[in-house]
Amino acid sequence: MTAMLEVTGLGHTYQAKDGAHTAIADLSFRVGAGELVCVVGPSGCGKSTLLRTISGLIRPSKGEITLHGDEVRGVPDDLAVVFQDYSRSLFPWLTVQGNVEFPLRRGLSRAQRRTRAAEALEWVGLSAAARKHPWQLSGGMQQRVAIARALAYRPALLLMDEPFASVDAQTRFELEDLLLKVRAEHDTTVLVVTHDIDESVYLGDRVLVLSGSPASVVADLRVDLPARRDQVTTRESETFVALRAEVARLLNVGKPAEDVADRRRVDEHRVDEHRADERRADEHRAARWAEAERAETERAGLVAAHERDDLFSR
Numbered sequence: 001m002t003a004m005l006e007v008t009g010l011g012h013t014y015q016a017k018d019g020a021h022t023a024i025a026d027l028s029f030r031v032g033a034g035e036l037v038c039v040v041g042p043s044g045c046g047k048s049t050l051l052r053t054i055s056g057l058i059r060p061s062k063g064e065i066t067l068h069g070d071e072v073r074g075v076p077d078d079l080a081v082v083f084q085d086y087s088r089s090l091f092p093w094l095t096v097q098g099n100v101e102f103p104l105r106r107g108l109s110r111a112q113r114r115t116r117a118a119e120a121l122e123w124v125g126l127s128a129a130a131r132k133h134p135w136q137l138s139g140g141m142q143q144r145v146a147i148a149r150a151l152a153y154r155p156a157l158l159l160m161d162e163p164f165a166s167v168d169a170q171t172r173f174e175l176e177d178l179l180l181k182v183r184a185e186h187d188t189t190v191l192v193v194t195h196d197i198d199e200s201v202y203l204g205d206r207v208l209v210l211s212g213s214p215a216s217v218v219a220d221l222r223v224d225l226p227a228r229r230d231q232v233t234t235r236e237s238e239t240f241v242a243l244r245a246e247v248a249r250l251l252n253v254g255k256p257a258e259d260v261a262d263r264r265r266v267d268e269h270r271v272d273e274h275r276a277d278e279r280r281a282d283e284h285r286a287a288r289w290a291e292a293e294r295a296e297t298e299r300a301g302l303v304a305a306h307e308r309d310d311l312f313s314r
């Protein structure tokens with residue numbers, strides 16, 4: 001299978017006020033085109049840092065990341081990210097349709113944007129909600145909108161950071177099945193970070209188990225379950241039960257809780273880091289928006305100029 005994503009010898013050290021902190025030691029793995037790979041690891045081990053480096057939001061201290069052969073330097077155009085916090089990633093002043101169309105403003109005509117958004121909303125079962133605003137929808141529906149928005153963009157790689165962590169258990173199951181359906185129908189390459197061991201086995205073709213901080217790959221497990229999965233029978237199957245036990249064993253689940261002061265330090269960094277990420281993602285979005293606006297104004301100006309010339313030459 002051709003590698004869509006290749007991470008080689010990746011390491012990242014943050015320079016903080018209280019000294020340097022190595023979040024990722026040495027990570028290497030590949031994700032083939034059309035694969036769905038889940039990443040699990042202890043809290044604070046560097047999963048978000050990994051996603052940030054892949055999405056080009058931060059430059060790793062060492063190693064290399066390539067997306068279909070090209071080194072990632074800055075946010076790649078053919079990559080979409082779905083974050084956990086749907087309520088903050090959708091624009092409340094835009095309709096569902098407007099939110100899904102938003103990242104398509106660059107390079108696509110209005111009609112193409114409409115078609116793509118309508119298609120993506122149909123994939124996630126939200127055609128009827130196209131004219132509503134995000135705040136008129138349930139949490140699960142809002143996360144479907146976030147997924148539709150990512151899919152409408154037709155990314156080569158879809159990154160998902162704890163995408164179903166903020167919804168109730170039943171909605172989580174529905175969204176997991178939705179992801180499997182969409183992925184099977186559209187052959188999308190997906191990398192999902194999750195804290196949920198069962199979810200990693202249920203969704204993945206492979207589960208990448210990371211060590212505690214600084215992260216390295218402890219195991220790269222192939223999930224030998226049929227492609228068609230079912231929330232009841234799959235989870236009861238021997239293979240599923242054995243795999244989830246293996247992942248739990250590798251994660252050393254049940255070990256004594258880490259030192260409280262250490263935990264607090266991790267949490268403080270995380271709050272700062274998430275704020276910075278959101279700001280950067282916003283800036284990136286705003287820059288694209290401004291560029292699209294500029295292009296559209298220019299285009300409108302050109303059309304007007306042509307029309308004027310036409311008029312004068314008649």
Ligand SMILES: Nc1ncnc2c1ncn2[C@@H]1O[C@H](COP(=O)(O)OP(=O)(O)OP(=O)(O)O)[C@@H](O)[C@H]1O
Pocket residue numbers: 014015016021022023041042043044045046047048049050213265266267269270272273
């Ligand atoms: N800006 C920063 N400066 C210093 N250290 C940081 C910074 N951001 C993150 N860290 C540290 O790097 C390590 C990895 O953080 P990261 O958020 O990537 O972990 P994570 O696995 O995603 O955590 P969780 O599973 O709890 O979401 C943690 O020890 C964290 O405290």
